Amino acid sequence: MSAPRTIISLGFPATGKTTFLASLWQHALSSTVKGALCVEALPTDRKYLNQIGAAWLQCESQSRTRLGRIERTSINLSDSDFSRVVTLEFPDLSGETFMSHWAERQWSLEFDNLVENAIGFLLFVHPEKVIDPTTIAEEIYVSGDVQNGDGPKSDENTKEEVVQWIPNLAPTQVQLVECLQFLNKRRDDAFSACRVAVVVSAWDLLCSEFDTASIYLKKRLPLLNQYLTANIDSNRRHVYGVSAQGGDYKSKKSELLTHANPWERILVADDDFTDHDITRPIRWLLQEAWGGESI
Numbered sequence: 001m002s003a004p005r006t007i008i009s010l011g012f013p014a015t016g017k018t019t020f021l022a023s024l025w026q027h028a029l030s031s032t033v034k035g036a037l038c039v040e041a042l043p044t045d046r047k048y049l050n051q052i053g054a055a056w057l058q059c060e061s062q063s064r065t066r067l068g069r070i071e072r073t074s075i076n077l078s079d080s081d082f083s084r085v086v087t088l089e090f091p092d093l094s095g096e097t098f099m100s101h102w103a104e105r106q107w108s109l110e111f112d113n114l115v116e117n118a119i120g121f122l123l124f125v126h127p128e129k130v131i132d133p134t135t136i137a138e139e140i141y142v143s144g145d146v147q148n149g150d151g152p153k154s155d156e157n158t159k160e161e162v163v164q165w166i167p168n169l170a171p172t173q174v175q176l177v178e179c180l181q182f183l184n185k186r187r188d189d190a191f192s193a194c195r196v197a198v199v200v201s202a203w204d205l206l207c208s209e210f211d212t213a214s215i216y217l218k219k220r221l222p223l224l225n226q227y228l229t230a231n232i233d234s235n236r237r238h239v240y241g242v243s244a245q246g247g248d249y250k251s252k253k254s255e256l257l258t259h260a261n262p263w264e265r266i267l268v269a270d271d272d273f274t275d276h277d278i279t280r281p282i283r284w285l286l287q288e289a290w291g292g293e294s295i
């Protein structure tokens, strides 16, 4: 068997990282989809995977991953004809961890070791968690209102409250680009030896509005898109729209629970096609490490 391969899920709080891992585990355990990765042997320590997998099967939201804790998971995966096997190290980190990297400009030794060994990154963006940038004109309009009584008509009750700026209020794409720059700085070879897959999560909320996740990225997060395009070869970056739940648990739970094969509620869409195979982004990330052969 080849050496373990580490893939890091990177994303701010509640962007879908744990839900992705839970559905990956259940899919790899139970699917018989041709071409998909499957579990070759059960890991000795599978408590965390079973816990999050059970919540996913029952269409229940995942508990927040605890700050400072790295849930280490290791899964032996094989391709569907069992001709190749890989040990995937797939740590689950809390989104606050990445916020603190951005805000405090430092990370733990434990995270540093993961970065050193990573062969790929999954970069999570949740459409409902994106902080949009404001233009200078918008800022002047609002501050003019506060200072001079210009700008929007407002009475005392509706006047905008002036909020003290903290780093976590910066636009999401600014924070993500900086996190990518940290990786690139730490690993000189980061983007020449690694692959980066952007996962636009909760794709069920967007797929009727945007044809593809790469169009969404270009329109809604142009700085991030530009950074990826300018710094990573086209064969080492890929954008996926992923619905790991298949829909909103609050409004669609009973419908989602009717699938005979739970993994059939998953959606994975890129520019070329849409299917239910959540192992597809992982297969793409592993491709380079397995000698560039398609798996």
Ligand SMILES: Nc1nc2c(ncn2[C@@H]2O[C@H](COP(=O)(O)OP(=O)(O)OP(=O)(O)O)[C@@H](O)[C@H]2O)c(=O)[nH]1
Residues within 6 Å of the ligand: 011, 012, 013, 014, 015, 016, 017, 018, 019, 020, 061, 062, 063, 064, 065, 066, 093, 094, 095, 096, 126, 201, 202, 203, 204, 205, 242, 243, 244, 245, 246, 247, 248, 249
């Ligand atoms: N509609 C929809 N919501 C989703 C999907 N995947 C995740 N979510 C929601 O996104 C929220 C965050 O999901 P998590 O998987 O817990 O996110 P996380 O990145 O692990 O969060 P932290 O552990 O806090 O960093 C939850 O409310 C989920 O229900 C999806 O495919 N569709």
Ligand SMILES: [Mg+2]
Residues within 6 Å of the ligand: 017, 018, 019, 062, 063, 064, 065, 092, 093, 094, 095
């Ligand atoms: Mg989590």
